[in-house]
Amino acid sequence: MIKKSLKLALGAMIAMTPVYLAEAGETLDRVMKNKQLVLSSDAAYPPQSFLNDENEMDGFDVDVAKEIAKRMGVELTIITPAWEVITAGNWNGRWDLSVGSMTPTKERAEVLSFPAVYYYTPASFAVHKDSGAGSLDDLNGKTIGVCGGCTYDAYMDKNLVIDAEGVPAFDYQVSAGEKRTYETDTNAFDDLRLGDGKRLDAVLSALPTLQEAMKNGYPFKTVGKPVFYEPLAIATDKGDPEFDAKIKEIVAAMKSDGTMKTLSEKWYGVDYTSTN
Template sequence: MKSLILGTAALALSAGLAMADTVRLGTEGAYPPYNFLNDAGEVDGFERELGDELCKRAELDCEWVTNDWDSIIPNLLSGNYDAIIAGMSITAERKEVVNFTTGYTRPSPSAYAAMSADVDVNSAVVAAQASTIQASHVATTGATLVEFPTPDETVAAVKAGEVDAVMADKDFLIPIVGETELAFVAEDVLLGDGIGMAFRKSDDELRGKFDAAVESMKADGSLNALLEKWEIEGQF
């Protein structure tokens, strides 16, 4: 899952939500199966279905807003939307700036994929999406990290021979490996503490409503059913 490099904590102004009539859910719309734009240009995927169900259970009217990944936390803090539901890992770094619901997935693996099985990911040139926990992990190894703005660009770089491998959520890479010449290399790596919704620290009442809705989906089995439908690891 992703982990934004935080240098914008100053944006955490009191842009709190006064329980507005419509709750705006911010997502990237570019990270299947979690979230993507379908042929009609609408937000789709696991998190679209999850978010709609959570809003229903919390008795809230919600609308979806898309935002580039590299500014998704700053734009939450500045009030462009009221919550983030975008494949975002719960990390200690992020908790300094935002509050999370309980995780709606358990920690699931990140993986490396390459065109050659001989790639040594600890000394290779490895692509990762900028400001993610995968990028942070690669930077701690002996590999050369090359960051790209979007996940699709990381895969394209491997295919074009610009880098030796890509590291991303395994859930994202599985269909790509199945449909292309890329293959998984090295061992999977568990990063982060699962995925949750993120909120401004001033919006704890709203966070609590979604937290209760997530827990109710865990309790009745509907969350696991949704994870299975979208073939996402990290079930409860």
């Protein structure tokens, strides 16, 4: 039933999508009129979002988006623009929302709205299994890979601001000798898997994403405890409070009736929807 309502369009189709001006109510009106919710997603960010063996988008974030679309009574269409394009805002109607495990930082809030935090995830360092690193201190001065423009990038630059309510305090425990940025976490993982110190000494990413990579054969091991916990929010373009209110209402209902917890346990094996 859900599969029939899911249409996958790759990033190249962005240019084919009509452009709309962002005015109050316009996004919600457009979604309900067209009976279509357009999601921006990442096709290489498992287990949050990825192409499965049937060449269909799958994952925790995708399931959350499917449920939102279902509760709105519309179809879900997925496109895959670059992360930097999503976080830049000013979407001009090319897509309607991002369910992309985005941290609602103060800088991003200047160009985006964050109607609902839907889960929290720990961020951890990983090294190649042949690495002798056994603690976070061992990573100081090393070459570390992160996704460009994401919170891990900001953490390594020591300017990460997470000002959402209920976020545990954190310290900058690692200083890289060199930081290398990548379009996606997967690209960084691919460099680390080549061998200890070949291109990278370590990566910083979401712990569930690292665990999924190791489950799929990446020769990694995590080092130390998580260095921070991220509140991860649904993002929308600024300009439509009615649409934001609708998304907030649906996410609250999904938490209240246990749907969000069920989806978290399905993909992660634990409930990441609360910091309790």
